[in-house]
Structures are given as structure tokens and as C-alpha cells.
Amino acid sequence: VGVLSLGLYCVKEECGMIARPKCGSFFFQASSCPQSLMSIVKADPRFGKLFRFHVPVLMWARHFTKETRDRLKERSVPYGWQGLSDTAIASTLHLLNDSANSWLFDKTRFPEGCVRCAVVGNGGILNGSRQGMEIDAHDFVFRLNGAVIKGFEDDVGTKTSFYGFTVNTMKNSLIAYGEYGFTQIPQSKDLRYIFIPSDIRDYVMLKSAILGSRVQEGYDKGDDPRTYFGPEASAKKFKLLHSDFIHYLTVRFLRSEIINTQYGYLYMPSTGALMLLTALHTCDQVSAYGFITDNYRKFSDHYYERKKKPLVFYANHDMLLEAELWKSLHRAGIMKLYQR
Numbered sequence: 001v002g003v004l005s006l007g008l009y010c011v012k013e014e015c016g017m018i019a020r021p022k023c024g025s026f027f028f029q030a031s032s033c034p035q036s037l038m039s040i041v042k043a044d045p046r047f048g049k050l051f052r053f054h055v056p057v058l059m060w061a062r063h064f065t066k067e068t069r070d071r072l073k074e075r076s077v078p079y080g081w082q083g084l085s086d087t088a089i090a091s092t093l094h095l096l097n098d099s100a101n102s103w104l105f106d107k108t109r110f111p112e113g114c115v116r117c118a119v120v121g122n123g124g125i126l127n128g129s130r131q132g133m134e135i136d137a138h139d140f141v142f143r144l145n146g147a148v149i150k151g152f153e154d155d156v157g158t159k160t161s162f163y164g165f166t167v168n169t170m171k172n173s174l175i176a177y178g179e180y181g182f183t184q185i186p187q188s189k190d191l192r193y194i195f196i197p198s199d200i201r202d203y204v205m206l207k208s209a210i211l212g213s214r215v216q217e218g219y220d221k222g223d224d225p226r227t228y229f230g231p232e233a234s235a236k237k238f239k240l241l242h243s244d245f246i247h248y249l250t251v252r253f254l255r256s257e258i259i260n261t262q263y264g265y266l267y268m269p270s271t272g273a274l275m276l277l278t279a280l281h282t283c284d285q286v287s288a289y290g291f292i293t294d295n296y297r298k299f300s301d302h303y304y305e306r307k308k309k310p311l312v313f314y315a316n317h318d319m320l321l322e323a324e325l326w327k328s329l330h331r332a333g334i335m336k337l338y339q340r
């Protein structure tokens with residue numbers, strides 16, 4: 001029940017023709033849930049071969065080893081640390097030294113239950129959906145980027161356990177969705193932030209956020225992280241997705257054709273996709289709301305637009321590939337995708 005086991009994981013690098021197993025240590029919290037997503041995945045012919053629950057989801061102090069550094073130095077962001085300053089990475093990771101930085105939540109707090117998670121994307125399908133109560137009934141609710149709540153409580157709920165973002169998407173959301181009421185990053189005592197390391201900016205902001213000081217250098221120099229994350233500055237409040245995890249997700253679940261085009265270097269899974277896949281690798285039951293469905297043309301880009309706007313397809317994401325993945329995971333009974 002809620003066992004913590006130490007073991008080895010391997011990430012087989014599948015890009016290109018060379019397969020190189022790389023190993024490292026991890027902490028793995030076993031589930032005591034009888035009908036867990038993991039057991040459904042394991043019994044599934046397709047997804048049983050894709051999922052690797054042993055790949056660490058979060059990166060923290062313990063990962064700043066020579067072995068990890070050598071591996072990540074060979075890949076560019078968000079899959080590694082190529083071209084990033086060692087001192088910047090080291091100083092950030094050393095601050096993530098609390099056990100709370102190693103897991104999303106402590107499964108031992110759910111001794112006999114299944115951990116139920118809702119991941120709320122910002123899709124127009126949620127406008128008028130009245131899913132708010134159902135969303136809030138989950139143990140944990142993940143939100144991301146321009147997650148407007150005020151005025152949409154009946155449709156999207158009010159609870160936020162995790163807020164996921166890159167510094168770029170977070171700041172862009174404040175600018176682009178301010179007119180719809182997204183004037184502040186969600187804040188509350190129990191809320192935890194999930195940084196996606198897509199740029200040196202994310203490491204630099206995370207360090208300042210933990211230290212409770214203004215950003216000292218780089219693109220966001222002068223920013224006060226407390227204006228985004230509130231006055232409670234402590235390492236416990238912040239999580240950092242592991243670059244190996246983002247690499248594993250991209251290679252196995254969202255290996256887009258875009259990678260082979262001139263925009264290949266820009267490509268990465270969307271923030272929503274990273275949050276949903278994070279939940280799928282940590283929770284026992286997952287429901288996805290506000291994610292792209294086959295009939296996305298019926299809905300506005302976001303649930304909070306006043307006039308219908310078509311979904312914007314950015315060159316750096318592959319929303320149609322993501323739509324296929326959500327549909328297949330729903331059909332396989334691995335998660336519940338909200339559709340209408």
C-alpha cells in the first residue's frame with residue numbers, strides 16, 4: 001500500500017537509427033487503486049507498449065548528476081540542456097531539494113483510494129457545458145495558460161490544484177486573455193505550479209520564484225515572481241517537468257511530422273498535452289475537459305471568447321495529432337475525454 005520503491009529506469013532514445021539505453025535512479029510510488037489507469041494501460045495492446053511509468057515526471061536536485069548532465073547536454077530545450085548555462089541549471093535544481101519537488105502529490109495520503117484528476121484545457125467546447133461541479137469533485141484539478149474562471153464557474157469549476165505553463169505561455173496568456181478577465185495567474189494556498197522547462201527563462205524565473213527575489217538576468221529581468229505566484233515563496237510550491245519526460249512523451253506519443261519540416265526545431269507538444277500526459281502518468285483516473293475533439297469546428301477557440309473564433313493552429317504544435325491521441329486514449333478506456 002503506497003510503497004515507495006527505488007529502482008532503475010531506462011530511456012531508449014528512439015530518434016534516428018541509434019537506440020541507446022540510458023539509465024538513472026528514480027522514486028516510484030506504487031498505486032493501491034484496484035481499477036487504476038496503469039492496470040488498464042498494461043492490458044492494452046497498443047498503449048501497454050507505449051507507456052513507461054518508470055520515466056521520472058519531475059526534475060529536482062537529485063537529478064543534477066554527471067550522468068543526467070551528459071545526457072541532457074546533447075538535446076536542446078525542452079528535451080535537454082544544450083546551450084544552457086550549467087550554473088543557471090545547477091542553481092535552480094539545487095533549490096528543488098524538498099521531497100515535494102520529486103512528486104506531484106503524496107500517494108500515501110490516499111491509502112485505499114484512487115486518485116482522481118481532472119485536466120481542464122481552455123477549449124471552446126466548455127462554453128455552456130455546465131461541467132464545473134463534476135470538475136471540482138476530482139481530488140486534483142489541473143489548469144494551464146489562460147485559465148479564466150471568473151464568470152465561468154458553472155462550466156469549468158473553481159478548484160485549481162496545479163497550474164502548468166512555460167514562462168512564455170504564462171506571460172503571453174496575461175497579455176492575450178486579459179480582456180477576457182485573465183488578469184492574474186491563479187493563486188491559492190494549496191495550489192502548486194508546474195514549470196515546463198522550454199527555455200532558459202523557465203529555469204531563471206523558477207529560481208527567483210523560490211528565492212522570492214526579482215529576476216536578476218535575461219529576458220524577464222526585473223520581473224517580480226510574487227506578482228505571478230503570490231507572496232508565499234517556498235520550494236514546495238513549485239514543480240519542474242523533467243526534460244527526459246518531455247522527450248519520452250514526444251517520441252512515444254506525439255512524434256509529429258512537423259519534426260521533419262523547416263519548423264521542426266520549434267515543435268513541441270502543447271502545454272495542454274503536457275499537462276494531460278503528466279496527469280496520465282501520475283493519477284489513477286483522469287478526465288480531460290476542454291481538449292480538442294473531432295468536432296472542434298463547432299466551438300470557439302477558447303470558452304471565454306464572446307464571439308466565436310476559429311481554433312488557432314500554431315506552427316509549433318500538432319493539434320490534430322493531439323486530437324487523435326485523446327480520442328484513442330478515450331476509446332481504450334484509459335481516460336475520459338469530455339465531448340459533446
Ligand SMILES: *[C@@H]1O[C@H](CO)[C@@H](O)[C@H](O)[C@H]1NC(C)=O
Pocket residue numbers: 094095097098
Ligand atoms: C535546500 O536548499 C536550501 C537552499 O540552498 C537550503 O537552505 C536547505 O538546507 C536545503 N535543504 C535540504 C534538505 O538539503
Ligand SMILES: *[C@@H]1O[C@H](CO)[C@@H](O)[C@H](O)[C@H]1NC(C)=O
Pocket residue numbers: 127128299300303304305306307308309
Ligand atoms: C457561449 O455560449 C453562449 C450561451 O450558449 C452563447 O451565447 C455564446 O455565443 C457562446 N460563445 C461563443 C464564443 O461561442
